[in-house]
Amino acid sequence: MDQGRTPLLDAIVEFGNGEPAYFRIPGHRFEQGVSPRLRAAFGDGVFRCDLSEAEGLDDLHQAEGVIREAQELAAELWGAREAFFLVNGTTCGNEAMVLSTARQGERVMVPRNAHKSILMGLIMSGAEPCYVMPQYYEEWNLWGSVDPEEIRKEFNRGGDGCKAVFVVSPTYYGVCSDLRKIGNICHEHGAVLCVDEAHGSHLYFSDLLPEGALQQGVDLCSQSIHKTAGSLTQSSLLQIGSDRVDRDWVAANLQMVQSTSPSYVLMASLDAARQELALHGGEMMEKALELADGARRELKRIPGIQVLDREVASKIKIHQLDPLRLVFSARELGIGGYRMQELLYEQDVVSTELADEENVVCVITFANTMQDINRLIGAVKRISEQKEFHGKPLKPVEWTFSLPDKALNPREAYFHKKVTVNWADAAGMVAGEMIVPYPPGIPLIYPGELISREIWQQVEDCRRRGLSIHGPADRSMNTIQIIV
Numbered sequence: 001m002d003q004g005r006t007p008l009l010d011a012i013v014e015f016g017n018g019e020p021a022y023f024r025i026p027g028h029r030f031e032q033g034v035s036p037r038l039r040a041a042f043g044d045g046v047f048r049c050d051l052s053e054a055e056g057l058d059d060l061h062q063a064e065g066v067i068r069e070a071q072e073l074a075a076e077l078w079g080a081r082e083a084f085f086l087v088n089g090t091t092c093g094n095e096a097m098v099l100s101t102a103r104q105g106e107r108v109m110v111p112r113n114a115h116k117s118i119l120m121g122l123i124m125s126g127a128e129p130c131y132v133m134p135q136y137y138e139e140w141n142l143w144g145s146v147d148p149e150e151i152r153k154e155f156n157r158g159g160d161g162c163k164a165v166f167v168v169s170p171t172y173y174g175v176c177s178d179l180r181k182i183g184n185i186c187h188e189h190g191a192v193l194c195v196d197e198a199h200g201s202h203l204y205f206s207d208l209l210p211e212g213a214l215q216q217g218v219d220l221c222s223q224s225i226h227k228t229a230g231s232l233t234q235s236s237l238l239q240i241g242s243d244r245v246d247r248d249w250v251a252a253n254l255q256m257v258q259s260t261s262p263s264y265v266l267m268a269s270l271d272a273a274r275q276e277l278a279l280h281g282g283e284m285m286e287k288a289l290e291l292a293d294g295a296r297r298e299l300k301r302i303p304g305i306q307v308l309d310r311e312v313a314s315k316i317k318i319h320q321l322d323p324l325r326l327v328f329s330a331r332e333l334g335i336g337g338y339r340m341q342e343l344l345y346e347q348d349v350v351s352t353e354l355a356d357e358e359n360v361v362c363v364i365t366f367a368n369t370m371q372d373i374n375r376l377i378g379a380v381k382r383i384s385e386q387k388e389f390h391g392k393p394l395k396p397v398e399w400t401f402s403l404p405d406k407a408l409n410p411r412e413a414y415f416h417k418k419v420t421v422n423w424a425d426a427a428g429m430v431a432g433e434m435i436v437p438y439p440p441g442i443p444l445i446y447p448g449e450l451i452s453r454e455i456w457q458q459v460e461d462c463r464r465r466g467l468s469i470h471g472p473a474d475r476s477m478n479t480i481q482i483i484v
Contacts (some may be wrong), residue, residue, distance in 0.1 A: 001076050003278035008070040011056050012264055016048040023402065025261070026054045051264045059270045060262040062254055069272040071324055077278050078204055078223075079214045080239035084254055086222070087266045090198040093222030093238040095121040096192040099253040100245065101164035101220070104411075109154055109165040112142045112283040112403075113442045115196055118166055118435070122410040124256075125139060130154060130162060131403055134442075137316045138396050140308055140329070143442055144175030145319045148182045151359055154452035155189045162189070168196045169213065170203075172354055173308070173361060174316055174325025179216040180423065192219040192244045201237070202228040202365075205281030208289055210320040214241045220250075226322070228365055231273040235266040279404050284366035285324075291373050292324050292364040299326075304333035308359075326362040331392040333384060334391025340380075344387060348379035356438055357467070398466045400458065401442075404449035408483065413448030418481040420474075425465075429455040432481035434471035437462035443471070448483065 016030065028034045031044040039047070051057060058065035066087065075083035085094050098121025102108045110118055110129045122129055132154050134143045146167050156161065165186045169177040195213040199225035203212040213221040225231040233404040238254065240247060257311075277284070277332045299307045308327035313320075330340050341355035354361035362376065369440035383389055407430045408416060428451065435445040437459065444459055445451060453460075462469060463477050472480055 002075055003073060003077060003275065005073070006070070006268075006271045006275045007066040007073070007482035008058070008264075009064075009268040011058075011066040012049050012051060012268050013308075015051065015054055015056060018218075020054075022054075024054055026050055028472065031449055048264060049265050049268055052261065055056035057264065060087070060258070060267065061260070067267065070267070070274070073271065073278075074237060074274050075239065075273055078087060078201075078212070078237070078239055080241055081243070082240045084238045084251070085262075085270055086236040086238055086254075086265050087234065087262040088258050089234045090196065090222045090224045091115075091117040091120070091256070093236055094118050094196055095257045096238060096250060096253045097164075097166070097220050097222060098122055098127060098336045099125050099256065100250045101194060102193055103465065107162045109151065109162045109191070111146050113171065114166055114168055115198070116434075118196070119410055119446065123414045126409065126411040127163075130158070131381040133401070134168075135317075136399060136401075138399075139316055140312075140327070141356070141396065142171075142173050142175070142327075144171055144173065144234070145169065145177040146182065148178055148185055151182050152185050155185065155191075160189060162191050164192045164194050168198075170200045170210070170322045170325070172199060172325075173327050174199070175313075176200075176320040177324060178319045179218055180211075183217050183219075187244075192242075194219060195221040195292060196369065197221045197327075198224040198236070199227055200322070201225050202285060202288075203322065204278060204283035208323070209285065210322060212419065214239060217241065220246045225270055225273055226239070227361065229273055230269075230276055230367070232266050232269040232366075234263075237270070237436065240319050250387050271420050288364055288366045288368070291368050292326055294370075295326055295362070295364065295373045295376060296323075299328050299375075299380060302377075302381050304384050305330055305380060306332065324364045326364055326379075327359055328362075329359045330384065331358050331381075331394035334393050335383070335389055335390070336394060339389075340383065343383050344376075344379050347383065348375060350376050350379045356441065401444070402452075402454060402458075404445055404452060404455050404471045405448055410446065410448060413446075413483060416448075416483045420479050420484050421475050421482050423460075423480050426451050426482060427453045429482040431481045433473065435459055435480075436470040438468045438470065451482075 033045040034047050053059045071083045094117040104126030107128045111134045113134045132150050134146050186193045195218045197213045202211045223237045224235045226235050227285035296307050306329045337355035337359045340360050344350040353363045431445045438445045
């Protein structure tokens with residue numbers, strides 16, 4: 001196929017250039033009905049592309065024309081059997097993967113660090129999760145890859161009969177799992193491998209990057225093209241990698257989780273980003289890698305700053321690391337990740353993607369500039385030199401984690417009656433809410449799991465240390481919803 005074409009984008013532009021008398025949705029009629037303030041901020045072009053299923057523009061949910069062609073071009077570029085445009089983000093792709101691989105009562109294997117959209121898919125499907133623990137890297141206080149042997153052990157322990165295994169690779173921190181080995185183990189046991197590759201759609205365009213999921217033979221993967229590859233926020237792909245997956249069932253499930261009014265602006269951005277990667281992907285990644293390598297090199301020269309690089313990753317037995325995730329820490333200076341993130345913005349207007357108790361994460365892409373990198377390096381250096389920001393060196397946090405007993409599956413727990421009780425009285429009860437302290441950033445408890453005395457104490461330790469706890473409606477954790 002001609003990867004230089006943008007069939008959907010071209011059709012949208014051609015339709016607008018025809019100046020039609022327009023009596024369809026949306027109601028703003030190109031730029032004519034748009035707020036003047038919004039037009040001033042956005043320009044007119046985007047509103048001329050915000051269309052619906054007009055003549056020649058195809059239909060996402062029954063693609064036969066330009067959308068189908070654009071999807072076929074994407075599948076060819078990434079090496080998939082078939083690609084589906086997503087306008088509800090990778091969230092809906094993850095939900096569709098669960099729905100497409102496990103029906104009510106069937107079992108799936110899920111790492112404890114899975115994105116919450118996997119839990120949403122479990123709620124919708126009624127599937128029964130078997131949880132596996134990802135590896136924990138104490139020195140950097142982060143969770144990462146899934147050990148293939150853990151997958152094998154879980155199959156032998158009682159996970160035999162699982163219809164699918166879900167893996168997040170790369171993680172938010174750029175940690176990659178050995179998907180080829182995991183896939184072989186899955187296929188030996190008759191299961192499909194589904195990968196949340198939200199942070200990895202760029203991996204396919206340089207030999208200096210870890211292999212992408214589809215290159216390693218996975219069966220299904222969802223990708224946030226907007227995160228690292230140039231499309232607009234909320235635009236993603238769901239890609240089928242093998243014939244172990246029922247294509248029609250995937251398409252049917254996508255209709256459940258996608259809008260019936262898909263954004264043509266988002267879909268056109270996928271089409272254009274794909275073309276750009278096809279024509280210039282190698283150059284784009286080369287630029288990003290050069291910037292990231294330079295940033296790591298300069299950060300390591302700053303006293304008190306630690307940088308997670310491939311050398312460190314090898315020492316702590318991370319399978320592979322995406323070099324375009326820049327992870328650094330000022331723990332030796334006694335500056336935590338959250339505080340460092342605040343200082344970077346307050347002092348120098350440097351905005352970073354993620355922080356945790358110890359680390360800061362920057363996403364480096366082809367669209368960054370050397371000026372961006374210099375501003376980051378300069379800001380970190382100035383903070384490191386200002387003693388008033390320093391404290392006692394942060395000590396590594398030791399985590400003990402035990403998987404809770406399950407009383408109800410996620411679907412049963414979601415629809416079950418719940419009441420609010422004091423957290424102090426919650427031990428021995430069944431959780432109605434998820435509890436995710438940061439760090440370690442994975443759920444200590446999911447809805448439907450038993451809050452044993454041991455689990456209660458682990459959560460209480462996090463609470464007393466003032467860690468950020470996600471999930472409960474009561475952010476103070478004085479109360480919690482339990483299932484009755």
